[in-house]
Amino acid sequence: MYPDLVRPNTYIILRFPSGASAVHEVKLNTTISIGKHGSFETNHLIGRPFHYTYEILDAVDSDGLAQSGLRIVPAAELYAEIKEDDAPAPTELEEEGTSNSKEDAQYEVVDPKGEVLLRTNRNIVDDARTQTMTMDEIELLKAEGKGSGRDLIAKILDSHSALDQKTAFALAKYTLRKTKKYLRQFTVLPMDVPLLAKWILNERDASKIMEMREETLALIGSWSNIHFTPSPLGESPESLEEVGQGRWLVVDETGGLLVAAAAEKLGVLHPNTDEDFRGSATQAENRAQTQGDGEAKSQPERPQEPQPAISKRKFTLAQSNTITLVHANSQPNLSLLRYFNFDAAIPMPSHPLSRHFRTISWLQLLHPEEDNACTEPEVVPLEVLQTWKSGKRSNYHRKRRRWERTTSIVSETQAGGFDGLIIASFMNASTILHHLVPLLRGAAQVAIYSPTIEPLVELADYYSTARRVAYLNEPPTPEAMPTEDFPVDPTLLLAPTVQTVRCRPWQILPGRTHPLMTGRGGAEGYVFHATRVLPAEGGVQARGISKKRKTGLGDGVREVVERKSSEQETLVNVRDDSVIQS
Numbered sequence: 001m002y003p004d005l006v007r008p009n010t011y012i013i014l015r016f017p018s019g020a021s022a023v024h025e026v027k028l029n030t031t032i033s034i035g036k037h038g039s040f041e042t043n044h045l046i047g048r049p050f051h052y053t054y055e056i057l058d059a060v061d062s063d064g065l066a067q068s069g070l071r072i073v074p075a076a077e078l079y080a081e082i083k084e085d086d087a088p089a090p091t092e093l094e095e096e097g098t099s100n101s102k103e104d105a106q107y108e109v110v111d112p113k114g115e116v117l118l119r120t121n122r123n124i125v126d127d128a129r130t131q132t133m134t135m136d137e138i139e140l141l142k143a144e145g146k147g148s149g150r151d152l153i154a155k156i157l158d159s160h161s162a163l164d165q166k167t168a169f170a171l172a173k174y175t176l177r178k179t180k181k182y183l184r185q186f187t188v189l190p191m192d193v194p195l196l197a198k199w200i201l202n203e204r205d206a207s208k209i210m211e212m213r214e215e216t217l218a219l220i221g222s223w224s225n226i227h228f229t230p231s232p233l234g235e236s237p238e239s240l241e242e243v244g245q246g247r248w249l250v251v252d253e254t255g256g257l258l259v260a261a262a263a264e265k266l267g268v269l270h271p272n273t274d275e276d277f278r279g280s281a282t283q284a285e286n287r288a289q290t291q292g293d294g295e296a297k298s299q300p301e302r303p304q305e306p307q308p309a310i311s312k313r314k315f316t317l318a319q320s321n322t323i324t325l326v327h328a329n330s331q332p333n334l335s336l337l338r339y340f341n342f343d344a345a346i347p348m349p350s351h352p353l354s355r356h357f358r359t360i361s362w363l364q365l366l367h368p369e370e371d372n373a374c375t376e377p378e379v380v381p382l383e384v385l386q387t388w389k390s391g392k393r394s395n396y397h398r399k400r401r402r403w404e405r406t407t408s409i410v411s412e413t414q415a416g417g418f419d420g421l422i423i424a425s426f427m428n429a430s431t432i433l434h435h436l437v438p439l440l441r442g443a444a445q446v447a448i449y450s451p452t453i454e455p456l457v458e459l460a461d462y463y464s465t466a467r468r469v470a471y472l473n474e475p476p477t478p479e480a481m482p483t484e485d486f487p488v489d490p491t492l493l494l495a496p497t498v499q500t501v502r503c504r505p506w507q508i509l510p511g512r513t514h515p516l517m518t519g520r521g522g523a524e525g526y527v528f529h530a531t532r533v534l535p536a537e538g539g540v541q542a543r544g545i546s547k548k549r550k551t552g553l554g555d556g557v558r559e560v561v562e563r564k565s566s567e568q569e570t571l572v573n574v575r576d577d578s579v580i581q582s
Helices: 080-084 135-144 150-158 168-182 193-203 214-223 237-243 257-266 273-292 307-312 335-340 362-366 382-386 390-415 429-439 454-462 465-473
Strands: 010-015 021-026 031-033 039-041 053-060 066-072 107-110 116-119 185-190 247-252 322-327 357-361 418-424 440-450 493-499 526-532 549-553 556-564 569-575 578-581
Touching: 010 193, 021 193, 039 053, 150 168, 193 214, 193 257, 193 335, 214 257, 214 440, 214 526, 247 257, 247 429, 257 322, 257 335, 257 418, 322 362, 322 390, 357 362, 357 390, 362 390, 362 429, 418 429, 429 440, 429 454, 440 454, 454 493, 454 526
Parallel strands: 247 322, 247 418, 322 357, 418 440
Antiparallel strands: 010 021, 010 185, 031 039, 053 066, 053 185, 107 116, 440 526, 493 526, 549 556, 556 569, 569 578
16 A cells, blocks of 8 residues: 555655755654754654645744754745746846847847847856855854745845846746755655655666666566456465466566566555554554553563464465566565565565565576475474474474475476566576576566666567577577577567667757756666567468469369458358358
């Protein structure tokens, strides 16, 4: 369920007027510092809806100590400038008393009669001396300011000596720049995959997510056709295991970003916030009662509380809308999933990903007999098990449960029948597809991301028509695959394409329309897409539709008609006014 309110022990995104963002964890009775904008207490946000804009206000209590408060900025105040823009915009006409000739002033827009229409700032020279207020004075006003920064912005504008020389556009641009820099406002946004990708791309190390942008994530999700599959009515979990609906294979080396995007498409990324909030409140209440009075400590029911936690571990894995991650290490790198309250090492049973997400290593998939996790622990008789201590007995049951879970995931993955494959890895894509494409069912979609185009172009050549024809004419033996000419089976994927997408912000102004010069560079990002097909067994004979032909045979006329339809083929022979159908 998508979060609707700010809950404790969750992550939120703060978006500032400058366009920058920051990720913070909301904990009870703590303070969040946002640098030059100030700080505030998290208790002011807990229980409030998302998408509210707040202003940080400094105040002084009765003891003379500085305190920071928050004020919700109403919508009328946020969109006041937009409402003012509904009025006719100033045309920046020449002021009275100045010449209208093009020689006396520099102008950009002139009507057919030669009269000036718009003034430019071509003759204005940017000089630091035009701003009479020094940085020391600005820092002093920031330290003494009790408001949200609006008074400071007004004083900065008043102290500019060349403000009247600016055009309307230049003045608005200068005011907006100072507002973004000094206005102490922020908007609280819920944590989701596009915002997380944008924050890592702009504010953190972009190489950790292979420089994958939010529009590229959307393209991958679209071409992979990943979506929520409702469970058929009246079918038991045992039948769902045979049906295998909504099962996806993922190879992710972006720290879990691709897994989070797939889980969000399936609707299993966000936990049930209401249950978690009630659970945390109950735990806090029990802890307060235990510490508050001695009677609560002596109650005999307290030692029985950990018992439900043991039974919760015995949950069954979901058979539909699942994600199977294939990784190369002993433990997968899923560090980004912590922003969605999920820990792959110690998953909470209440989180949807605990049932819908599973991991398997390449060693377990290709050679499970060589992996220690797939080796069955020694079976201990019940009589001997009862004589063990509780710690040793719990360790034995834990190993048995881990072995059962691992073997179940390995057997389920090796059985195949997946609905799609999504890859974002630095490994050679052909080596991955050689092992994973046979596990897909017919019409499954394959989407592969790469920061550069060269690996994907080479991969598209492996599945080209020319290689497919050469493979069918002289097919190598299955034991010889992969070969130098055929790293993969070109008959398993159809219609390979390589695509890219990028959203570029533009400045839209008359005569000044161009992309923003402050746009981020980096890798372009490309997506390979193909469709899984099942090669036909046996020979394939193509038959077309022939026209009617008349041939004289003695006294009669023979007319041959061949008709081809999806249901049957009928051969009609007409001779001596007789019809025979077969």
